[in-house]
Amino acid sequence: MSTEPEVATDAPQASALMRVSSDKISRLMDLVGELSLSVSETVNSPELQGLELNSFDAAAHRLSMIVREVQDAATDLRLVSVDEVFKRLRRMIREMERETGKSINLVIEGGDTAIDKLVSDRLYDPLLHVLRNAADHGLEGPEEREANGKNRKGRITLGAAQVGSEVRIMVSDDGRGLNHERILKKAREKGLFGPDEVPEPAVLNKVIFEPGFSTAENVSKLSGRGVGMDVLNQTMKELRGRITVDSAEGKGTDVALHIPVSLAFLDCIILRLGSRMFAIPVDDIAEIVKPNSQDLVEISADSGAEMMRLRGAFVRVCRLEHFYEEDDSDLRPLSDMVTIVFKTTTGQIAVPVDEVLDRQQVVMKPMVGALANVRASWGCALLGTGEVAVVLDGERLSQGGAS
DSSP: OOOEEEEEOOOOTSSSSEEEEEHHHHHHHHHHHHHHHHHHHTTTTTTTTEEEEEOHHHHHHHEEEEEEHHHHHHHHHHHEETTHHHHHHHHHHHHHHHOOOOOOEEEOOOOOEEEEHHHHHHHHHHHHHHHHHHHIIIIHHHHHHHTSOOOOOEEEEEEEEEEETTEEEEEOOOOSOOOOOHHHHHHTTTSSOOTTTTOOOOHGGGGGTTTTTOOSSSSOOOSSSOHHHHHHHHHHHHHHOOEEEEEETTTTTEEEEESSSOOEEEEEEEEETEEEEEEEGGGGHHHHHHHHGGEEEETTTTEEEEEEEEEEEEEEEEOOOTTTTTTOOOOOGGGGGGEEEEEEEEEEEEEEEEEEEEEEEEEEOOOOOOGGGOTTTTEEEETSSOOEEEEOOOOHHHTTTTO
C-alpha cells in the first residue's frame, strides 16, 4: 500500500516530514477505537453504580477527554489533501476534449481541503464519471454555445470545502442543464413513475442514479451506458455520504457530494426505543422536541400517516416501529415521547423515541453478512456499556427505508 500520509516530527536536525505506511495508521485508528471502548466500559461499569468516588470521577473525566483528543489526533493523521484526486482528474480533461471535440476550461477550487485517505482512494472513479457526463452531455458544442450567447469554451468547476463535520465536493458545469422532460419520459418507461405522475424536480433529479438509467441516444466512449452515476451512488452509500443535484435548463448542473471528514469515529446522540438502541449523527439533527398532544395530526386512519405541527409548519412523522418490525398495533402518542427532527434533502422528518440517553463519539462498524440488510442504517455503533446501537440514516428513513 502507498506510504502516505506524511507526518511531521520535532527532531531538530531531521527532515520535517516522515513517511508512514497507511496500514500502520489504519492499525492505530483501530487501536484508538478499542481504547475508547475500553475506557467507556470501565467508566460506565455497573459495579461502580451507587458508589461515591469523587477522585475516580474526576480522573475518569480527564481520561475521557484525553481519549477524545487522541481520537482527533489519530483522525488527523489519516487526512490528505483532496488535490491529490483533483490533479489526476485535471489530466483527464485533455482526453475528454479530444473525445468530444469540445473546448473545456476546468477550474479547481479548494484543492487544499483535507479528506480521509480511505475516501480519497475511492473518489477518483466516481468523480471521473461525473466529469465525463458533464463534458459529454452537459456542455454544448462550441457553435451551440455561441448561438446561445455563451463563451465557446465550456466551463467545469471542481471544488471542495469543509462544512461542519463533512466535506462537500462540487462538480458544476455551465452547460445545457438536465432535460427533465426526457428524464421523466425515460423514468416512466422504466416504471419509476406512473403515466400521470409529475414528481418534484429534486425527486426527478435523483432518477439519474438508478442502475442502468440513461437518456443518451448514443453510447460514446465517455458515457451513455447508464452505469457511471449508479457507481457514484453506490460509492456514496458505502462512504456514508449523500448526493444532491441542482440543475437549471440552459444554465448548467451542480452535483454535490457530501462526505464525512472521518469514517472511523462519529459524533452521535444515543437514543432508546423500547429495548432497541439507536444512534443519530449530530449533524443530521435539526432539533429535539417534546410535542404536545395537539401537535399530532393524523392524515389517514387507514394508512396510519401522521404529521407533527412544529411552529406552524407540518413535519412528517416516521415511526421506527414500522422499520424494525416492532409491535406497532398500539403506538404511543407523540405527547408521551421525545421527537428527533432530522434534516434531509427532501425536508424534515420527525422520529419519536422513548428516551434521549447521551451524546457520544462512537466507533463505527459496517453492517456485514445478514446485518447488511438492516434498513435505513449507516452501520452499527459500539457503545461503552457493551451495547450495540443502529446508526440511523435520515435520508433512507425519509424515503421509506429503501436500502
